[in-house]
Amino acid sequence: MESQPIPFFVRFRNIGVLVVLIVLVAGAALLTPQNTFIQEANLKTLLALGPEFGIIALGVGVLMVSGEFDLSVGSQLALGSLIFISLAGAGINIYIAALLTCLLGVGIGLLHGLVVVKARIVSFIATLGFMLTWRGLTEILTAGKVRSYEFVQHETFVQIFTGRVGDVVPSQVIWFVLFAIVLYFVLHRGRFGNWIYATGDNAQAARAMAIDTHLVKIVCFMIVGFLCAFSAILQTTRTSAVTTHAGTGWELQAVAAAVVGGTSLRGGRGSMIGVFLGALVIMVIDNMIVQARLPYEWSYAAFGVVILAAALLDLGIEKQIQRAAV
Amino acid sequence: MEGSAQVPANDEEELFDTGSLPCVSERAAAEEAAPTNGQVLLKMVNIHKWFGRVHALRGVNFTVHRGEVVGLCGDNGAGKSTLIKVASGYHTADEGQIFFEGREVKLRSPKDARALGIETVYQEQALCPHLSIARNIFMGREPTTLLGLIDQRTMNKESMEALASMGLRLRSPHALVSALSGGQRQGVAIARAIHFKAKLVILDEPTIALSVKEVREVLDFVRHLRDQGVAVVFITHTLHHVFSVADRIVVLAHGCNLVDVRTKDTDVDELSDIIARGTLGDAVPTTQHAR
Numbered sequence: 001m002e003s004q005p006i007p008f009f010v011r012f013r014n015i016g017v018l019v020v021l022i023v024l025v026a027g028a029a030l031l032t033p034q035n036t037f038i039q040e041a042n043l044k045t046l047l048a049l050g051p052e053f054g055i056i057a058l059g060v061g062v063l064m065v066s067g068e069f070d071l072s073v074g075s076q077l078a079l080g081s082l083i084f085i086s087l088a089g090a091g092i093n094i095y096i097a098a099l100l101t102c103l104l105g106v107g108i109g110l111l112h113g114l115v116v117v118k119a120r121i122v123s124f125i126a127t128l129g130f131m132l133t134w135r136g137l138t139e140i141l142t143a144g145k146v147r148s149y150e151f152v153q154h155e156t157f158v159q160i161f162t163g164r165v166g167d168v169v170p171s172q173v174i175w176f177v178l179f180a181i182v183l184y185f186v187l188h189r190g191r192f193g194n195w196i197y198a199t200g201d202n203a204q205a206a207r208a209m210a211i212d213t214h215l216v217k218i219v220c221f222m223i224v225g226f227l228c229a230f231s232a233i234l235q236t237t238r239t240s241a242v243t244t245h246a247g248t249g250w251e252l253q254a255v256a257a258a259v260v261g262g263t264s265l266r267g268g269r270g271s272m273i274g275v276f277l278g279a280l281v282i283m284v285i286d287n288m289i290v291q292a293r294l295p296y297e298w299s300y301a302a303f304g305v306v307i308l309a310a311a312l313l314d315l316g317i318e319k320q321i322q323r324a325a326v
Numbered sequence: 327m328e329g330s331a332q333v334p335a336n337d338e339e340e341l342f343d344t345g346s347l348p349c350v351s352e353r354a355a356a357e358e359a360a361p362t363n364g365q366v367l368l369k370m371v372n373i374h375k376w377f378g379r380v381h382a383l384r385g386v387n388f389t390v391h392r393g394e395v396v397g398l399c400g401d402n403g404a405g406k407s408t409l410i411k412v413a414s415g416y417h418t419a420d421e422g423q424i425f426f427e428g429r430e431v432k433l434r435s436p437k438d439a440r441a442l443g444i445e446t447v448y449q450e451q452a453l454c455p456h457l458s459i460a461r462n463i464f465m466g467r468e469p470t471t472l473l474g475l476i477d478q479r480t481m482n483k484e485s486m487e488a489l490a491s492m493g494l495r496l497r498s499p500h501a502l503v504s505a506l507s508g509g510q511r512q513g514v515a516i517a518r519a520i521h522f523k524a525k526l527v528i529l530d531e532p533t534i535a536l537s538v539k540e541v542r543e544v545l546d547f548v549r550h551l552r553d554q555g556v557a558v559v560f561i562t563h564t565l566h567h568v569f570s571v572a573d574r575i576v577v578l579a580h581g582c583n584l585v586d587v588r589t590k591d592t593d594v595d596e597l598s599d600i601i602a603r604g605t606l607g608d609a610v611p612t613t614q615h616a617r
Contacts, residue, residue: 189475191468194457198465201454208448209466210437268456 013262013317017277020260024284032291042291044170048162048238050283051176052077052231053250053257057282058176058183059227060254061275065187066220067200067267068116068123073228073254074247075134080105080232081242082138085149094154102229108134109225113218131251139244148241162238172234179227184272196220201268249300256303257282259310264318282306367392367427367557368413368444368526374421375408375581382408383419384581390526395548395558397568397589400578401601406561409578410528413559414446415439427525445519446528452515455504459496460485462503463518488517492550494543509540516547520556527551528559533567545571565594565601579604 028037036042056073063070080101087097112130116123151158163171187193198206199213206213236242261278263270285306289299368390375383383405390396400406411417413424415433424431426442433439439446453462460481461468469477482499489496494513496506503511512532519527529548533541548571551558562568568575569589577585577600585592585600 185475191470191474191476194461194465194468194476197457197461198454201456205452205454206465208436208446208452210440211466264456268454 014271014273014277017261017274017281021277021281021284024281024288028284028288028291032288033293036291037288042287046283046287047173048170049172050280050287051170051172052235052238053253053286054176054276054279054283055179055227055231055234056224056247056250057254057257057279058179058272058275059224061258061261061263061270061272061278062183062187062196063220063224064255064258064263064265065200065267065270066196066217067203068217068220069127069255070112070221070224071124071127071251071255072112072131072134073224074250075131075138076105076108076225076228077232077235077247077250078138078242078244079108079134080229081236081246082141082147084229084233084236085147085242088151089147089149094151094157098157098233101233102226105225105227105229105232106222107225108228109222110218112225113221116221117214117217127251135244142242142244144244146241146243149236151237151240158237161234172238175230175234179230180272180276183223187272192216192219197268199267200264249303252307253282253286253303254279256307256310259307259314262314262317264314265311365392365427366390366425367394369425370409370413370419370422371425372422373409373412373419373424375405375412375417376420382581383412385422386578386581386583388413388576388583390557390559392525393552393555393557394574395552395560395572397565397572397575398559398561398578399563399565399568399575399597399601400584401604403580404578405581406578407530408581410446410530410559410561413439414444414528416446440522443523443525444528445522445524445526446530447512447515447519447532448530453503453511456502458500458502459489459506459514460499462514463488463521465518467522484521485517488521489513491520491554492517492547494547507540508536509543512536512540512544513547516551520551520554524556526557526559528561530561531563532560533562533564541567565598569594577601 025037029035056077060070060073083104084097084101087100088094092100108130112123112127115121115126115130119126159171161171161175165171165174185193187196195206195211195213195216198209198211199216203213206216232246235246257278258270258275259265259278260281261270261274261276263275263278282303285302286299289296289302366389368388370386370388373383373386373388374381386405386409388398388409398406398410408417412419412433415436415438418432418434424433426444431438431442433442433444436446454465457465460478463485464481469480471477485499486496492513494510494517496510503514506514512529516527516529532544532548536544545567548558548560552571558571560568560572565575572589574588575585575592575597576583577597579601584605585597587597
């Protein structure tokens with residue numbers, strides 16, 4: 001009556017992602033013209049800009065473990081930026097403006113969650129609708145123009161969100177790591193995390209054990225909404241402006257980050273360390289394409305290939321699990 | 327029947343006569359066989375359930391005694407699953423009474439049933455394949471440390487103890503359920519039920535799609551449960567499986583009680599004949615009224 005060992009690829013999945021990341025970084029360092037990738041200026045840019053995407057990807061990973069998708073994260077980012085800059089521009093205390101923006105993000109997540117679990121619309125479709133809705137709303141409200149605001153007047157605020165710690169590490173990196181740590185505890189060490197996994201893995205079994213799977217999914221959508229709003233604050237503070245194109249394409253990049261990090265497209269599987277590393281992989285690829293001076297269209301093809309490769313690998317792992325079960 | 331004194335006396339004849347009499351031809355058979363031991367644990371009286379215009383349960387009576395293994399049999403559509411879903415709180419009965427440990431109870435949700443000590447193990451739907459054994463056993467009831475984090479150590483230790491109490495020795499509480507055999511999965515689901523002090527475990531088709539060896543494991547689990555004083559309702563299509571462990575067998579047909587008989591008073595051929603025909607005909611088990 002011995003149980004089978006956990007398949008190799010499943011147990012060491014995170015190490016696999018880490019290897020991919022190291023290979024990518026080494027490749028980028030060697031292959032970009034004049035090795036610009038590893039030069040200080042670029043690394044600083046990467047570490048300041050990357051977390052804006054990475055923070056959102058962390059939330060998307062958690063949501064995917066619960067078995068749902070949110071394709072509207074890019075649009076939520078744009079809308080959140082607009083809200084934040086409008087509130088700040090209206091003369092509201094900057095911290096209160098940030099708080100209200102985050103609350104609105106949570107509210108948007110609540111709406112997404114309710115539509116998905118109560119109206120029973122598949123999240124892929126429901127959030128596709130919201131992706132267009134929020135983006136369209138942002139365009140309408142800005143009339144397509146760039147809105148700007150001088151954040152420099154709030155020195156401490158700017159320092160907290162976009163400053164540098166010890167004059168070296170961008171604050172954004174600290175936030176990214178901080179959220180990853182918090183979500184690690186939520187997902188892997190808390191009761192709620194076990195409910196997220198159970199909901200994504202076998203919702204029927206979870207319900208039979210009195211887990212409110214609807215509530216679990218709604219909260220996961222709210223986590224995503226909050227992180228999108230937070231990222232919007234980081235980005236707006238850094239650029240002092242909001243453009244309606246902010247975050248375009250991030251919805252699929254975030255899914256790619258989660259899948260590269262070992263999150264199952266069917267829910268119930270994934271880890272915070274994996275999603276964190278997966279987000280770094282996507283950040284590096286994105287930066288690499290810019291540094292290699294390739295036209296930006298290349299990134300679409302690159303992420304397409306990355307998603308397909310990761311999904312295929314995921315399929316292989318699932319098969320291995322099944323085989324081990326026999 | 328000394329042990330059943332706590333249960334309010336129900337004159338079953340009267341109950342049947344006051345309502346509609348959909349199960350009239352089987353009324354004689356609906357009377358219970360003598361209890362095989364002990365007190366009445368669960369008593370369901372005159373249970374009716376409609377799904378739209380379908381009258382799925384038409385006045386079923388069902389009793390389980392402490393520490394007893396009851397086989398619940400019948401053809402597809404006989405009402406077996408509906409009956410146990412009423413007993414486990416998934417469906418509420420449209421009519422009828424449920425008594426547990428002598429007190430009348432209302433089961434409005436699976437939570438209510440679980441609070442009483444009724445645990446239901448559904449084939450395949452019970453576990454999360456990509457979660458570990460320990461996390462499955464404690465799913466929804468995870469113990470936490472002072473900091474509010476999951477107490478993995480307690481979970482691991484108690485999982486292994488619960489499994490060992492069923493005679494199931496698995497290498498590690500961290501193993502994923504997907505890596506277990508069908509029989510072992512049933513064992514994990516049952517271990518979960520007994521760890522949380524179930525008094526009655528309902529097994530819904532626990533041997534379906536299992537190999538011969540795995541069936542034997544599951545039947546052993548059932549014996550372990552009985553040895554620990556836990557009552558078991560064992561739903562199955564396969565009479566041979568239930569015959570080797572059940573003390574008593576209840577057969578439903580078309581939403582009515584058809585047979586309620588002690589295993590030792592009948593045999594597989596007689597019962598399968600009755601189930602196939604859906605009526606008693608001449609084959610009434612002769613000793614069913616022994617009291």
